[in-house]
Amino acid sequence: MNGSILSFDQVTFTYMPEDESVKPAVSDLSFSIKEGEWVALVGHNGSGKSTIAKLMNGLLFPQQGTVQAMGLDMSEESLWDIRSQMGMVFQNPDNQFVGATVQDDVAFALENNGIPHDEMVVRVRESLQQVKMEEYLDHEPHHLSGGQKQRVAIAGALALRPRLLILDEATSMLDPQGRREVIETIRELREATGLTVLSITHDLEEAALADRILVMNKGQKQMEGTPDSVFSAGDELTEMGLDLPFAMRMAGLLQQAGVPVTGESMTEHELVEELWTYYSSK
Incomplete structure (x- = not known):
């Protein structure tokens, strides 16, 4: 995982490790984020997202495996040097x-x-x-x-x-307009500056704009890939309690009604463009 701005290598964390009946909150987790990437970490409540956020900023340390950030192993000695290179935005703006x-x-x-x-x-x-x-x-x-x-x-x-901006459920308490404002702001920042972004979210609309998505389920990485490849596992995602982006759900309903859309549009704009192209050619 050399060359990564942040990496987890076979990380396991259990809140009560002395109690064998308690399952790990995060189990054998490995992933890495390269400079300039936008990675979305998604999962339903209880999937391990909050624990991962605490592990990556040194609020928790793994019982097994290693967390590395900015080229340093996460430890009490390196913690402040690492944190000085991270920006975090949390769930409730008022707090x-x-x-x-x-x-x-x-x-x-x-x-x-x-x-x-x-x-x-x-x-x-x-x-x-x-x-x-x-x-x-x-x-x-x-x-x-x-x-x-x-x-x-x-x-x-x-x-x-x-060097790394972490959004920890930063849009979850916003209304649709506020959510659009924040997501658009991040998208424009990435285009202008190449900032490295990690979105921790359960909102697949937000995740759709990332370069890569990591899907967590019951403390383990369930799947990883581009938005296209992850969203192609539609039924599997919904079984994990995740809602597909509105445009993809609407495309599915249109297909059931006999409208020949591909079902690959991830934004409302892309779906409208697809429908316009189809009907303008008739």
């Missing part, structure tokens, strides 16, 4: 705000890391521009929408200039 204004909030982590004031001003503005929130510098965070709050949280992570 992440500590500043009286948007710019105060984005600056908070920079102050804690001893960034000089002049440099801090530049980073705050640049990161807010990256998420299209520069007009809200002096706004109070509690007046923002859910999607806007999450974009500010992303700006706070970007201001630290991380």
Whole structure:
């Protein structure tokens, strides 16, 4: 797994290892993420996603196997060096705000890391521009929408200039509009900067934009591949409690009604384009 920005090698973690009746939360898990990739880690509640998130930022350490990040083995000695190169955005945006204004909030982590004031001003503005929130510098965070709050949280992570941005169920508490805002922000960031992104999510609409998807089930990696290859196992995914993207479910219903669509469209836009192309050629 050399050359990876983050890797798990045969990692197992059990919350009560002394109790043989307790099954591992994560069992014999191996995967790696390369610089510049967008990888989505998906699974239903209880699949092991939360434990994996804690293992990758050093809140937990495996009983078996190794976690490596930024070329270092995860340990108490390397923990802070590794964390300084990671940006994390969590589930509830309201729990992440500590500043009286948007710019105060984005600056908070920079102050804690001893960034000089002049440099801090530049980073705050640049990161807010990256998420299209520069007009809200002096706004109070509690007046923002859910999607806007999450974009500010992303700006706070970007201001630290991380090598890896981790989104831990970052869209799960947002309404559809807020979810679209955040996903579009990440997509544009990737295109503009080549940022390495790990999305931990149960939302396959979000996962559809990733380069690669890892599917977790009962603490084990069930499958891995491109969105196309993973979504081709439609019935298997639904049996694990995961909903296929809306466009794929709608395509299935259209096929049942006799409409000749391929069923491969992963976004509403792609499905509309396919339908338009079909009917305009008749």
